[in-house]
Amino acid sequence: MHHSIRTYLALVPLALVLLVPAARGGESDALPSAVRNANAQLLSQFFAQGGGASPAVLEYRRKLAEYQQIRGAFDEEAGAYWSQVTEKRKGRNAKRRSGQQITLDDYVLEQPPVYTGPKRPVNPEPEETPSRPPRKALPVASDLLRAAQDLYQFTPQRPTSEVEFKRAYARYALASGLTREQAVRVYSFETGGTGNFDVQAGIEHGGKRAISTAMGYNQLLTTNSVELLAEQGHEFIRALSDKIARSSGPTRQLLEHKLGVLKKMVAHAKSVPDTWSEHEKIGDTAQGWAMHAMVLDIDIGPMLQTHKLLTSVLFARAKGYTRPLTAAELEMMNLTGDGTGLDMVTMPQAMREQVPTSNFFQRSGYERNPVAIRHDTVAKLLAVTDARMDSNSNNAGARELAAAF
Structure with missing residues (x-):
């Protein structure tokens, strides 16, 4: 809240005014030094106390100064810690590129500092809050289907039943090199062991609002769908072409139309540099929504879900890690x-x-991840992941998927 000098002067205590002798006959006699000093002292005390601010405001200002000092010291300590995490990560990457062995010294072995100071106090006076643009609504299945129809005159062929999709996924996953254990346990972790082929983050277990575009058994984001079409589209085209060769009649016609749409999507996904940021830009458009609608298709959906995991398996092999991934x-x-x-x-x-989980996160991501904070070493994080998989694998959807393999 801003006050003019005129306002502040109007609030100066009457005692201060009484200390000033009235000028006689228009004369401007100099004040005695004792009076001048008293005036200065009163003015100093007056403005130091907040210029007439209420006790609540004065207490807020005191607490705010205390908070800023404590929080500032913490942020300086935390900043140094996370800078060290970044530097250690760069060092590990450099050692891997040159074929050197990674040791404990290549990680930060201390846990990150935790803020235990006071919360930022609430200002008792009204404050202007900066206006924020309205949050963009996240697309749900109906939006994806509408985009596919509008842009490609195509409606994904949804399964006649959940078990039909699970069987299609199991067949393709096994043929591509995923194991039953990998597929079922990751599904159990990602969906709680109950998710359908079109399950979306936030809209499950009674949820009413999507919290991300993550969809399906392995929770693909729109960016994942765009990226997989760009990088694995040739495989999707080959697999669908093989199915067309074994088909005839109306079924073949439907598949040929689907293949034409798939080729257009792949071409568009490949039209930008093969980076996550570029694919993310497409994913945030109606074009990306239309591509993401393919996770709902009985032919393309299982391929997308499979390759979301298979790319990691192949990446590990390419880096020389030949043991099967748990x-x-x-x-x-x-x-x-x-x-x-x-x-x-x-x-x-x-x-x-011994290695803290903080070594594998950016600061902002780590501080929003209570699981990584609570299970604060690599061993603990893997153990809690396994435990959740064990528990969720007993749920109906997980048992149905296991039976499909």
Whole structure:
């Protein structure tokens, strides 16, 4: 709240005014030094006390100054910690590129600092809050289907039943190199062991509002769908072409139309540089929504869900990791990205017991992840992932998927 000098002067206590002797006959006699000093002292005390502010405001200002001092010291400490995490990560990447062995010294072994100071106090006076643009609504299945129809005159062929989709996924996943354990346990972790082929994050277990575009058994984002069409589209085209060759009549005509749409989508996904940021830009448009609608299709959907995991398996092999990934290890790569996930996967158990999970996150992501904070070493994080998979694998959807293999 802003006050003019005129307002402040109007609030000066009457005692201060009484200290000033009236001028006689228009004369401007100089004030005695004692009076001048008293005036200055009163003015100093008056403005130091907040210029007439209420006790609540004065207390708020005191608490705010205390908070800012404590929080500032913490942010300085935390900033140094997370800078060290970043530098250690760069060092590990450089050592891997040159074929050097990674050791404990290549990780930050202390846990990140935790803020335990006071919360920011609430200002008792009204404050102007900056206007924020309205949050953009996240697309749901109906939006994806509408985009596919509007842009491609295409409606994905949805399964006649949930078990039909599970069987199609199981067939393609096995043929592509995923194991039953990997597929079922990752599904159990991602969907709670109950999700349908069109399950979307936030709209499950009674949820009313989508919290992301993550959809299906392995929770693909719109960006994932765009990226997989760009990078694996040739495989999708080949597999669908093989199915067309075995078909005839109206079924063949429907599949040929689907193939034409798929080729257009793949071409568009490939039209930008093969980077996550570029694919994310497409994913945030109606074009990307239309591509994401393919997760609902009985032919393309199982391919997308499979390759979401298979790319991590192939990445690990390409980096020389030949042992089959456990489902929990595969999930770490699925959650954190292939490079970061493989960093955890290739770590010996003795190191997993000592290395904090903070080494594999950015600060903002870590501080929003209560699971990584609570289970604060690699070993603990993998263990809780396995435990959740064990529990959720007993649910009906997981049992149905296991039976489809």
